[in-house]
Amino acid sequence: MSEESSPAFRCGFVAIVGRPNVGKSTLLNALIGAKVSIVSRKAQTTRHRIHGVLTREHDQFVFVDTPGFQTRHGGTMNKMMNRVVTQTLSDVDVVVHVIEAGKWSDGDANLLPLMKSQARTVLAVNKTDLLKDREAMYPFVSKVMAKHAYDAVVPVSAAKSRQLDDLLNEIAAGLPENEPMFEADTLTDRPVRFIAGELIREKIFRLVGDELPYGSTVVIEQWEETPKLTRIAACVIVERDSHKPILLGTNGDRIKRIATEARQDIAKLIDSSVHLEIYIKVRKGWADRESQLRDLGYE
Numbered sequence: 437m438s439e440e441s442s443p444a445f446r447c448g449f450v451a452i453v454g455r456p457n458v459g460k461s462t463l464l465n466a467l468i469g470a471k472v473s474i475v476s477r478k479a480q481t482t483r484h485r486i487h488g489v490l491t492r493e494h495d496q497f498v499f500v501d502t503p504g505f506q507t508r509h510g511g512t513m514n515k516m517m518n519r520v521v522t523q524t525l526s527d528v529d530v531v532v533h534v535i536e537a538g539k540w541s542d543g544d545a546n547l548l549p550l551m552k553s554q555a556r557t558v559l560a561v562n563k564t565d566l567l568k569d570r571e572a573m574y575p576f577v578s579k580v581m582a583k584h585a586y587d588a589v590v591p592v593s594a595a596k597s598r599q600l601d602d603l604l605n606e607i608a609a610g611l612p613e614n615e616p617m618f619e620a621d622t623l624t625d626r627p628v629r630f631i632a633g634e635l636i637r638e639k640i641f642r643l644v645g646d647e648l649p650y651g652s653t654v655v656i657e658q659w660e661e662t663p664k665l666t667r668i669a670a671c672v673i674v675e676r677d678s679h680k681p682i683l684l685g686t687n688g689d690r691i692k693r694i695a696t697e698a699r700q701d702i703a704k705l706i707d708s709s710v711h712l713e714i715y716i717k718v719r720k721g722w723a724d725r726e727s728q729l730r731d732l733g734y735e
C-alpha cells in the first residue's frame with residue numbers, strides 16, 4: 437500500500453510594491469480579506485514588519501510592509517524610506533510589482549532598479565476591469581516585460597477580486613519549502629492601536645488625497661477601554677499651518693467624515709463601541725528629523 441504524498445508546505449515573505457494609487461492596499465485587502473485580527477506568532481520573526489498573513493492548504497504568504505517608495509520629495513524621511521524599501525526587497529522571497537493596466541509611468545520605472553534581488557518577481561497588472569479594449573493588453577504587457585525580466589505576469593482586478601487565485605499561485609511558486617510561521621487564522625500581528633492609526637490614515641488619504649502633502653502622520657494618544665466603550669484620541673500631525681484647513685474642510689466637515697468613517701472601521705475591528713476624537717497638530721519640519729521619525733515608528 438503506497439502512502440499518498442502531499443506536496444511540501446511552502447511559506448515565505450512577499451512584498452507588494454508599486455507607485456502610489458496602483459491599488460496595492462486594495463489588492464492586499466482582497467488577498468487576505470478585509471478583516472484584521474490579532475493573534476500570536478508561531479515563531480519569532482523580526483526580519484520584517486508583517487502586514488498580513490494568508491494561509492491556504494499548502495502554502496502560507498507572509499506579506500511584509502514596504503513603505504511607499506518616494507521620488508517626488510527630497511528629505512531625510514524619503515531617503516530613509518527608500519533605504520527600507522531596498523532592504524525589504526532584498527530580503528523577501530517574492531516581490532509583486534503592481535502596475536495599472538495600460539498605464540506605465542516614471543513612477544513604475546523607478547522601482548525597477550530596486551528589484552535586482554534574488555526574489556521571484558511577479559508583475560500584477562491591476563485594474564483590468566477598467567480596460568475598454570482587452571486586446572490592447574498584450575502589446576502593453578510585452579512592452580513592460582521588455583523592461584524587466586519578470587518571472588511571471590498576471591492581469592488582475594483587485595477591486596473585483598478577479599484572477600487573484602492565479603496571482604497567488606504565481607507567488608506561491610516562489611515561496612521556499614518551510615513550515616508555517618503563523619497559526620492558520622492569523623491575519624496580522626500588528627498591535628491593534630497601530631492598525632487603528634492606519635485606518636485613520638487611510639481615511640485621510642481617501643478623503644483628502646493629493647491635496648495634503650506627504651508629510652503627515654497619525655499618532656494614537658489615548659486608548660481607554662471600558663466595558664461599554666473604547667475611548668480613543670488620535671492626533672494627526674501635519675507639517676504646515678496651511679495643511680490644517682485642508683484637513684478640517686468647510687466647517688470641519690472633512691475631519692468629521694474622516695472621524696466617522698474611521699470610527700466605524702475601528703469599532704468593527706475591535707468589536708466594541710468607539711468614541712473617537714481626532715486632533716490636528718502642526719509640527720514644522722518633523723519629516724526631516726530622523727529621531728522623530730523613529731519615535732513615530734519609522735525605522
Ligand SMILES: Nc1nc2c(ncn2[C@@H]2O[C@H](COP(=O)(O)OP(=O)(O)OP(=O)(O)O)[C@@H](O)[C@H]2O)c(=O)[nH]1
Pocket residue numbers: 454455456457458459460461462463504562563564565566592593594595596
Ligand atoms: N477600477 C478599479 N479600481 C481599483 C482597483 N484596485 C484599486 N482601485 C482603486 O484605485 C485607487 C487606489 O487604490 P489603493 O489600493 O489605495 O492604491 P495604493 O497603491 O495602495 O495607493 P498608495 O497607498 O497611494 O500607494 C482606489 O480608488 C481604489 O479603489 C481595480 O482593480 N479596479
